[in-house]
Amino acid sequence: MIHVSRRSALVLAGTLGSLLAAAPPAAAQQQAPPAAAEQQTAPPTAQQPAPLPPGSPLIGRPDTAAAQKLAPIAPPPIPAAADKLPLDKLKAPKGFTIDVYASGIDNARTLRLGDKGTVFVSSRLKDKIHAIVDKGGTREVKVVASGLHRPNGIVLHKGTLYIAELSQISKIDNVEDKLDNPPKPTVIFIDLPKDEAHGWKFLTVGPDEKLYFQVGAPCNICMPSERHAKIYRLNLDGSGLEVVASGIRQIVGMDWHPVLKQLYFTENQRDWLSEDIPEDKLNRVTQPGKDNFGFPYCHQGNIPDQEFGWGHSCNEFTKPVALLGPHAAALGMRFYTGSMFPAAYRNQIIIARHGSWNRSTKVGGDVVLVKLKPDGTFRSMEPLVTGFVQNNNYVGRPADVMVMKDGSLLVSDDYNGAVYRVSYGPQRTVRR
Amino acid sequence: MRSLAIGAILAGSAVLPLPAQPLDERLPTCFACHGENGTSQLPDTPSLGAQPAFYATVQLLMFRDRLRVSEPMNEMTKGLSDTDLQKGADIISKLPPPQPVADAPDAGRMERGRALAEQNRCNFCHQSNYAGHENVPRLAGQREDYLLKALRGYKDNSRYAYDAQMSDVVYPLKDGDFADIAYFLARLK
Numbered sequence: 001m002i003h004v005s006r007r008s009a010l011v012l013a014g015t016l017g018s019l020l021a022a023a024p025p026a027a028a029q030q031q032a033p034p035a036a037a038e039q040q041t042a043p044p045t046a047q048q049p050a051p052l053p054p055g056s057p058l059i060g061r062p063d064t065a066a067a068q069k070l071a072p073i074a075p076p077p078i079p080a081a082a083d084k085l086p087l088d089k090l091k092a093p094k095g096f097t098i099d100v101y102a103s104g105i106d107n108a109r110t111l112r113l114g115d116k117g118t119v120f121v122s123s124r125l126k127d128k129i130h131a132i133v134d135k136g137g138t139r140e141v142k143v144v145a146s147g148l149h150r151p152n153g154i155v156l157h158k159g160t161l162y163i164a165e166l167s168q169i170s171k172i173d174n175v176e177d178k179l180d181n182p183p184k185p186t187v188i189f190i191d192l193p194k195d196e197a198h199g200w201k202f203l204t205v206g207p208d209e210k211l212y213f214q215v216g217a218p219c220n221i222c223m224p225s226e227r228h229a230k231i232y233r234l235n236l237d238g239s240g241l242e243v244v245a246s247g248i249r250q251i252v253g254m255d256w257h258p259v260l261k262q263l264y265f266t267e268n269q270r271d272w273l274s275e276d277i278p279e280d281k282l283n284r285v286t287q288p289g290k291d292n293f294g295f296p297y298c299h300q301g302n303i304p305d306q307e308f309g310w311g312h313s314c315n316e317f318t319k320p321v322a323l324l325g326p327h328a329a330a331l332g333m334r335f336y337t338g339s340m341f342p343a344a345y346r347n348q349i350i351i352a353r354h355g356s357w358n359r360s361t362k363v364g365g366d367v368v369l370v371k372l373k374p375d376g377t378f379r380s381m382e383p384l385v386t387g388f389v390q391n392n393n394y395v396g397r398p399a400d401v402m403v404m405k406d407g408s409l410l411v412s413d414d415y416n417g418a419v420y421r422v423s424y425g426p427q428r429t430v431r432r
Numbered sequence: 433m434r435s436l437a438i439g440a441i442l443a444g445s446a447v448l449p450l451p452a453q454p455l456d457e458r459l460p461t462c463f464a465c466h467g468e469n470g471t472s473q474l475p476d477t478p479s480l481g482a483q484p485a486f487y488a489t490v491q492l493l494m495f496r497d498r499l500r501v502s503e504p505m506n507e508m509t510k511g512l513s514d515t516d517l518q519k520g521a522d523i524i525s526k527l528p529p530p531q532p533v534a535d536a537p538d539a540g541r542m543e544r545g546r547a548l549a550e551q552n553r554c555n556f557c558h559q560s561n562y563a564g565h566e567n568v569p570r571l572a573g574q575r576e577d578y579l580l581k582a583l584r585g586y587k588d589n590s591r592y593a594y595d596a597q598m599s600d601v602v603y604p605l606k607d608g609d610f611a612d613i614a615y616f617l618a619r620l621k
Binding site: 063067068070071072073074077078125126127147149194195196197198199200218219220222272 | 486489490493494497498499514550553555556557559560565566567568586589592593594595596597599600603604
């Protein structure tokens with residue numbers, strides 16, 4: 001083991017930092033000391049903490065007021081009252097209208113629609129799944145399931161609600177017929193890791209009628225086990241587990257291209273590398289069972305990790321479709337398949353960017369439109385709903401989006417425990 | 433340890449609070465375990481003094497809603513309203529901070545603990561003086577055994593936090609690191 005003094009480590013870190021910023025990633029990889037990767041795995045001695053490897057992001061952290069503003073942001077534990085929602089702050093392009101669809105829904109996350117029009121809302125930090133029932137103008141919020149552990153992932157398929165908690169998947173058949181007296185969900189799959197870090201799931205059903213979900217990396221940056229950092233699929237009865245893709249840090253949004261039938265997903269990239277890199281990614285699976293998206297070796301498709309990237313090239317891995325902003329936390333996404341919005345929205349992707357915490361100036365905290373070319377590659381990205389960030393503070397945080405039957409778009413806000421409705425065209429009666 | 437804590441509650445007040453019992457009447461039971469003025473003398477039981485109100489509200493809510501399971505605390509918070517939780521949290525936040533352990537600290541361990549805490553950016557969220565801030569708890573002067581128990585709980589995923597940041601943070605750390613960090617924080621002046 002090579003011991004590097006704190007001072008020389010600092011100098012090296014500075015050098016590496018500027019290389020990362022200025023040079024193409026391959027150059028940084030060639031010029032950096034080859035001992036770093038080896039040294040990283042050396043255990044700390046009993047006498048003193050292990051010296052940090054050159055280039056470690058742990059070297060030279062400032063203990064300043066600015067750095068202390070980089071703490072993760074917790075949503076208020078009690079949902080905001082309807083009259084305290086930041087509706088007047090939210091902005092959309094001309095012709096769009098934003099209303100409050102529902103409020104008082106703890107930590108509102110994934111949105112799903114039942115065949116009979118019930119809107120289901122999941123939660124990541126609380127234990128409940130809610131249903132919003134629209135009865136000709138009045139909306140009633142009901143609890144469908146409770147006592148769940150981080151039940152972020154939900155999906156409706158042929159009348160059945162599937163729920164992905166942190167370490168198990170369950171279902172309620174014919175759920176819309178049972179909203180007033182819902183049974184306990186029936187567990188169909190339990191063999192999942194129990195890691196709290198990136199343990200919450202996103203759940204979707206593919207054109208092959210299988211359940212798709214991810215097991216995230218149990219860390220910010222680490223070498224994941226064989227079970228982690230992957231997308232899996234399961235038959236609807238919980239049998240037939242298969243790996244769909246690997247090398248994925250964490251996903252909180254997936255959807256299927258309506259024409260190409262390929263799985264697209266947002267991927268959140270690592271923290272603490274720098275303010276501006278890496279950027280979150282929009283990915284697509286073109287080779288099910290084979291695609292590897294690079295974690296922990298390569299970030300944003302072109303930056304080798306400074307600890308784990310040694311011996312690898314970013315060219316080994318499936319490239320992202322698009323970059324979605326540094327630390328922007330791109331979460332829920334759906335293809336817009338409605339007909340209410342302008343034609344340019346048709347079959348394009350709408351993404352909720354939850355917003356950054358690991359960055360001095362916040363990025364994201366908005367809903368964006370990502371336009372694709374007919375072959376499914378990236379064309380452009382533009383804002384749809386903004387205003388969740390005011391004076392570099394969150395007044396709300398979008399977590400998921402969902403297209404309604406009439407073509408309007410629902411947006412969940414897990415900071416305020418609310419759901420908004422975005423509509424286009426002549427304004428009809430606004431209901432709160 | 434859990435049975436010990438329950439025993440202490442039972443000793444402090446003959447019966448557990450009823451769901452209808454108002455917050456004020458429950459408080460003496462709180463401080464029977466968590467110590468007069470919120471400085472705990474009971475093993476594995478945290479000092480509450482000067483915890484940020486936001487953090488304390490979140491923990492009380494998690495106990496009430498059984499998002500965090502600790503039977504004595506789940507019982508103590510049963511039936512409290514959101515307003516009660518916020519009131520309780522405000523009371524806790526205004527109590528004096530616990531005093532650091534008064535022994536002569538081992539300088540080597542203190543330095544190891546300090547370095548580990550800084551390498552892992554504990555000081556970013558918990559602040560330079562480890563007094564905590566908003567949703568992030570105060571660590572300075574906390575009981576060493578409780579700090580160790582919390583860190584081990586995050587490592588083995590048995591302690592459910594509101595959000596999962598601590599599980600990220602402890603991922604690369606070993607049990608010996610936890611001991612040094614807890615030693616340092618409990619004695620931090």
